[in-house]
Amino acid sequence: MSEPSAPLRNYRFIFLAAAVVAGACGVGWAVGRFRPNPEPVVRSPETTAADGRRGEVLFQVHCASCHGPDGQGDGPSAAALKPPPRDFAARPWRFPVTPESIRRVTTDGIPGTAMAAFGAALSPADLDTLTMHVHRLATNQPTRTNQPTVEETLLHEAGFVDLRGTTPPPLIVSDAAGKMVRLSDFQGRVALVHIWGISCTHCLKAMPRLIDLESAFAGKGLVVLHVCADADDVKDAQALAEKTVPGVRVFADAAGVGLARFEVQTLPTVWLIGPDGQVIGRTTGAQDWAAQAVRKLIEHWLPNREAR
Known part of the structure; x- marks a missing residue:
């Protein structure tokens, strides 16, 4: 008997392989069909x-x-x-x-x-x-x-954490001209301490809005202090800020001790200090400084009550 041709041998191999696969699938189906379902896991008391x-x-x-x-x-x-x-x-x-x-x-x-x-x-x-x-x-x-007080509601709606009753850490900063400023110098006014960073996009975007906020309450007792947290030289921070807000005045804490006490973990971080020198609240991250809730919060603590 002559050997089958090569194409015929190939077809036989294909048919045999198909039969094996079909048989395996059938066996798997039968095993799965008749195998009992596993018991659900029940957590004991x-x-x-x-x-x-x-x-x-x-x-x-x-x-x-x-x-x-x-x-x-x-x-x-x-x-x-x-x-x-x-x-x-x-x-x-x-x-x-x-x-x-x-x-x-x-x-x-x-x-x-x-x-x-x-x-x-x-x-x-x-x-x-x-x-x-x-x-x-x-x-x-x-x-x-709990029924929130007026102050608690104002702080919450403006996105601030309530820190009333605490004393801010001492802070001494200097500007690009070398002039030193203390946070205590602003007692009698509401102070926003804006702690920002040179590589923080949100910080730089916040500066114009904070300048606008300060201008809106010009002469009514609000001051904004822009303190750079990560510049090696305050002059570098001043030059960068000038590109965003011409004429802005920025500060830096050369020792870094003051900012460490202010628990700066996220930039920007903004502390709100009352006219009595006590902390009112703190907020971190991006903030809408043009929001009406922020203005209401500032107005509530302004020393000039006519601003309310």
Whole structure:
């Protein structure tokens, strides 16, 4: 018998391979069809209780010093914090009272407050466990509704963290001409301390708006102090700012100690200081300085009450 031709051998191989694949698929279908479905994972009461205990331990280690053992904002460190730590039962919150929101705040922290970011300090499993414990504290007890004062409402609507009742750190800065200025020199006026950086786009965009805001209250007791946080030479900062706002006067803290005390973690950072020399509030990041809410906030604390 003669050998089959090469094309015929190729066709036989293709048919054989197809049959093998079809058979394998059929076997797989049959196994899957008749294999019993896996039982759903059910967390036992013991596992749930263990997670609850773990969440309580994590809370006592990382949170109770400020928020108190039961989340009522009465921890041993609470009295020294501005703004004070959250009482989980108090409403309203600035974000929804959900596990997702609580986990996000626990992970990222809240800039401008004592709420630190724990994303790098806790494993994902511990973050989830701590989140659920905080959510239980916030929802398993009777809630209390706080009626905000006029000042609290003004600060919130303008995007400021309430820091009333605190004294600002000492700050001595100098301009490009070498003239020194102290923050205490502006007592009797409302001062906005605008802490900016030479590579911060938002900072440079804010300067014209802050100049406009200062001009709107000219002679009524508002001063804006532009303090550069990262220039090696204040003359370099002055030259850069001049390109954005001709005639603006900027300052720098050569020692850097003052700015460190002002807790500058995000640029721009703006502190609002009252006529009595006490802190009113602080805001970080991009801000709409032309907003009516900002003007209302400034007007409320101006020493010249006719501006109101």
